[in-house]
Amino acid sequence: MQNRVPLKAVQAFEAAARLSSFALAADELFVTPSAVSHQIKLLEDQFGVQLFHRVHRAVVLTDSGRRYAEEVSAAFARIDMATRELGRTAKSDILTVHSTPSFATQWLMPRLARFSSLNPDVDVRLNASTEVADLVAQAVDIDIRYGLRRLPPAGTMVLTFPPETIVPLCAPALLEGDNPICSPEDLAHHTLIHSEVCLVSWRDWMRQHRKVKLDIARGLRFDRSFMAISAAVDGLGVCLESLLLAQRELDSGRLVAPFGLDGPKVQGYTFNLLKSRAELPKIRSFQDWLFDELEREGG
Template sequence: MQNKVSIKSIQAFEAAARLGSFALAAEELLVTPSAVSHQIKLLEDQLGVALFHRVHRAVVLTEGGRDYAMEVIAAFARIADATRNVAAAGSSAVLTVHSTPSFASQWLMRRLAQFGETQPDLDIRLHASLAPAELNKGIVDIDIRYNPGPPPAGAVMVPFPDDVIVPMCAPALARGLKPIRQPADLAQHTLIHSEVTIVGWRDWAKRHRKVRLDLERGPRFDRSFMAISAAVDGLGVCLDSLLLAEQELRTGKLIIPFADEFMRVQGHGFVTLRSRMDLPKIRIFREWLFEELAETTKWAEGFIEKAAGTWR
């Protein structure tokens, strides 16, 4: 057997094996049936193996031919898939963003349509999970992390603006039979706990030692978006981020019953490989993201100023 075989011969064999006919293979390849027959005979000579039984005008794969055909047909299918994928990638750039679930669902997804309008040739692929992405594998371009800490080796981290953390609840709860007008009123209400946040009700209680809260009771969630949703449903009072609850506050589904009682923390960070941070698609997304975050921060500061006393 020769070390190399003719690509044209393999192509003719693949078509004939897949279609079960030299004539149909010739029609697909835009050649004559005799040309297909010649290429397959050449391949058989190169391999030293008969691939087809010639029975009158019909052809049937030999046992060796069937085994070879399975591999060759699968290989051609993979080549076709790869060709389609590279063609699709060439028509538009793809940016893969990994994010924590709450930031993705509460803030980022609401804005992706707007980003798509400004960057029609850049497609976003969004993944969401609590576990940090492994940027060195080359699958993810950007990782938006919560409480990010120092960046991993070879990466850089740009911190988000500080999160404003405040008690929030549904308007009906704040104005109900047990109104919430000051911190002491929380003692009469259910506390909703976000278990993965940097600060929680225990931290809030340390700053308000005169307020006695039952920190052992109340529903607990491992995602902020679930705690915020529970507060919207009137289940109790949550302590969470204005960034994540922006939509619920803007629409009046949640209120801040005493806006002068808040904490600031450095919550999220934008992480990417140092070697890739200046790629156009990453730079464009980073600039857009931080412009949007600046707008949200400006809104949050104004909301806090206006909220004091509004619902008392």
Template structure:
């Protein structure tokens, strides 16, 4: 998936290459599913519901936490964000493909009624994250996708690090190829990076 590739996987691939210099990585970021049976790719990482296909293993990633995130600048000024009620004074950035939307998050947080018709809408998380970094408004994204921005202080989680948990991503690969050295190396490395 493009956002996972850009936000999470790309910053880590140099570590995989350093550990496995004889394995070349080819990364294609696309929303289209890969035909693993043809050998088009060794792995496919999907977001959302994945339906089983003959011979394909599906291994879910660990749960992801979905959080409101914004530029630290939005914690100051005329309407500082201190509680979900303060979101009424700010632009909500919508990620149209996310498994948790603002309506669901506000229900989870026992938040106020807010006009959810307004606000920019993006079909990729990396664009919503970029808009939030730029101070456009508050995005609602997976903690996994914003680790760099949080560490760099470009984004903050105004309500803390709690949020609804989802099983968002899954790794797919051919069961018949699971014991090939390069498949095992990447699989083991990926799940170590995920903290499993």
């Protein structure tokens, strides 16, 4: 027996069962009542089951018809819901980006409007934490990580950011006053701000400036770069941070680099994605845009 039935017959049955009328079903489907009756008769003949009692001009579901109507109605409701959702989401792709908090706050968020203007059909969902994202289990498209690189899981592509420069940064007010910062030795009179996740520490900086003696055991300590940068903007001391992360504060004049923009370079950030998804348009567009931005600002 052929179990596959024409969709028109199922539609006619669902409408007639819901409206308890072949005539009303016909009006809804823009066909004649006889066409509805014919489609339902096809179902009944194919399966050898009576679906309706014909009582004078009314129709009443049989027990078999009622059970079938419950399943068919539920299926049509799911189709309707899926269609509504498709109408809401089909106009855009959602790109899920996971990032370290400092890169998300200091670099990515201020620039997302540029990406959106170039890619109006892509909506970005940005998640930030220090945890390593599972690109498979967590449905994350891109993971931007910082720090020492471990062996990536199989199937993962890792792209390295351009090197970033680490230099002392402070509020402009610290260049004036009773103890103005004019040379590295002057840092001895100011509070050091330690960014504990930065790959270059004040101890590393002192190795390159052997004549400078600083009490690196003292000072303010933060486990997020954006907090160290914020503390420096507020005039709480001098931080040793990345020009990549502090570019906005430098451009606005809220921070200055008292000893210039030359300093040790590190490759701290990586762009991680699944090889199997690398050529998806939304991922490729974001990758190309991000590295173009990094190159433009670095150049």
